[in-house]
Amino acid sequence: MNKIYPLAIIASLIMSPYTLAAELNQNKQADMIFTNAKIYGHDNANAIAVRDGNIIFVGKAADVNAYRAKNTEVIDLEQAIVMPGFIDNHNHVFEAASEAGGNCELDMDASLEEQIPYLKACSKNAKSDGWLMGYGFSLDAVLADDNRYTPLEVIDRIFPTQPVVLMEQTSHSMWVNSAALKLAGITKNSPEPQGGKILKDEESGELNGILFDNAGDIIMEMAWNSLENQFNQSYDGLMNGLEEAAAHGITTIGDGRLYWKRGWYDVWQQAEKDGDLTARVSLRPWIYPADSMAPQLAFLKTIQSSDKSRLLLVDQVKMYSDGIFINGTAKILAPYDDTYIPDEPFGINYIEPKQMQGWLAALDKLGYSAHIHAIGDGAVRESLNAIEYARNQGSKKPYTLTHVELVNPKDVPRFEKLDVTADFQVGSDYVAEHDHQWAEAFLGKARTHSMMNLKPIFDTGANVTLSSDWNVHDINPLVGIANSIKMGETGLPNVYAAIDAYTINAADSLGISDITGSITVGKSADFAILEQDITRLSHDAIARTQILMTVLQGNIVFDTEE
Structure with missing residues (x-):
């Protein structure tokens, strides 16, 4: 049976090969080209092409011209170093500024x-x-x-x-x-x-x-x-914090905690709506330890979002297992030598171990993983136990323990076994110099000497990340990278491991390694552009290296010349 086609359809069928060719050619056209660069992870490449915020080409300048069109913006980087945008896995960007x-x-x-x-x-x-x-x-x-x-x-x-x-x-x-x-x-x-x-x-x-x-x-x-004009003050503070992050090459932030009962989520939403975000941000709603679970889960359900096309991601929570050493609230396996709270000789739990198991199981059903504050060796063990419970219930989510300042040797291999990220903050001089004398009064010399030991966990093959906990430590990722090497036998083995800890490893911790964390075709065009190749510098020189430009999804969000 013969079919009768309208003339318009016949015309489109005749023209389709040409239309397809034009469309394919248009898809190759770059919005932006970076050239005359040194590109981290690509020894033989010196050019990058970007379209619609994503990397479409990494290679030689002679070949990138195929992606150049009339309206393509071409930036000559004059031999600057293009690195993946830094990912600060734990940064209180909202509060700090x-x-x-x-x-x-x-x-x-x-x-x-x-x-x-x-x-x-x-x-x-x-x-x-x-x-x-x-x-x-x-x-x-x-x-x-x-x-x-x-x-x-x-x-x-x-x-x-x-x-x-x-x-x-x-x-x-x-x-x-x-x-x-x-x-x-x-x-x-x-x-x-x-x-x-x-x-x-x-x-x-x-x-x-x-x-x-x-x-x-x-x-x-x-x-x-109770504050008057709270929203505007909070918004201004957030803008200050994001500006500081962009100036240090940070393109993705793992939020330290989102106190949603303080209206902070509304501020973030407005910033996204206004187009004022200069970093991708994984918001981490706070789990209120003294409040019941049901109403918190109900709220979390309303804001959950794993849409990776957005700059705001809401699929991890922040919960505390314990407190900190200096006030005796970090949870430890053996009693404190001295403490301000003698009625709690082992420290305290924000969330009791059994409660945490229930929380992780319930959160998993809502699509949330967790970034868990665990400082003492007791809190680390209890948190790993809770994650093990969640894994046994079938959870495949990325989990992270942050701070991990004291870890019992028996728990070191459990990070890799349970696929748990260990997130460390090393951006202060006393950490780099392994000077934890302040803790001896509370923990004694042996335990104090064991603090902040990245290498044993790294050596197991577990995912290790570095972050700032800004403003507790320096926000500059280059300081953290330098210090992790300067630490020697307690730190990371080399600059490449340290860079991974501030880029692709952190992306894994956030569950977004498919869209950022490395300079790879198909991923977001998130770059930190540096004046020098930090892989060839001493650790002191690494920390002093200047950030020339920061690029998020192909947009320049910081330029030292502006």
Whole structure:
């Protein structure tokens, strides 16, 4: 039976080979070409072509001309080094550069009484109503045995009525006054919240104004949510943080934590809507340890997104297994030698081990994996146990333990066995020099000497990443890369392993190694362009190397010449 085709269809059939050829030629046309470059991982290539935000060619300049069209932007890099965009697997980009967290700044090195002038200055400059928020004190200074007064007595003299909350640099300790305690309903007889400690004077049994971990988080959340113009301050802070990240070659960020009850998710959404994101960001909603699971899961279900075409990804949560060593809240296998909380000789759990198993199983069903804060060897073991439970339930998700400052030798091989990433922060001088003397009073010499040992986990073949935990450590990935080599027998073996830890390994941890983490045709055009080849430099010179340009999805988000 003969078919009768309309004339238009006949014409399209006749023209289709030419139309197809034109379309194929158009698909080869690049939006941008980088040339005269040295390209990391491609010894014989000096040019890259980009279309629609993705890499379509890596090779010789003579061959890249086939991708050049009339409107193609060509950038001569003058022999600069093109590296994969750095991936900071743990960065508090939202908080670190925001004034919404308070502008009362104390002196980290001051004693309790030496803080008084700083507190008075904060009082003078503060608004007369509402919360005062700030940061910058040393826990051992404000709790020193020779202090004549308690921290509460000192702060109450200066702030008798206005509620005040001051954050210690690690964010695991808060210094508050009586007005803040009253608003939070905290008395000396209050039960301690899950994952938190309410400190009291040893002699009188009265509150001393210091709250550890989740007890302080609860008050900080009250203060944050009381702010006027909170959204705009938060937005400005986020922009400041993203600008700082872009200036250091960071194209992807693993968010340190998303306090969604503070409205932070709304800020991120607006930034995405406005086109203001200069990095791909894996948001990690915070698991509130004192709240029940059901309402949190209900919220998490509404925001979950694994759409890799977006710059905002929401498919990992942030949960804490424990606290930190300096205040005795890191969970350890053997008791502390000395601690501020003698009623908890092994530290505390934010989320109890059995609870964590339930959380991981429930989250897996919603499409979430987890980035878990685990500092002490007890927390590392308990977290690995929970992940093992999730694996036995069939979970294939990428899981990461971050900080991992103390690991029992029996647990070292479990990272590779359970396919768990170990994420380390080494961007401070004391880590590079393996100077953890501050921990000896709490852990003793043997355990202190065992801290921050990357090499045994790396040697098992487990996935190891580096991150900044900014602003706890330097945001600059090159400092972390340099320090991980400088560490010697406790660090990473060479610069290539360190670069992997800040690029492709971090992409694996985030579950996005198919779209970023290396300079590969088909992947996103995410580049950090450096003035020098860091594979040929000393570790000190690596840290000083300048970032010339940062490119995200083919868009220049930082240029040192602008």
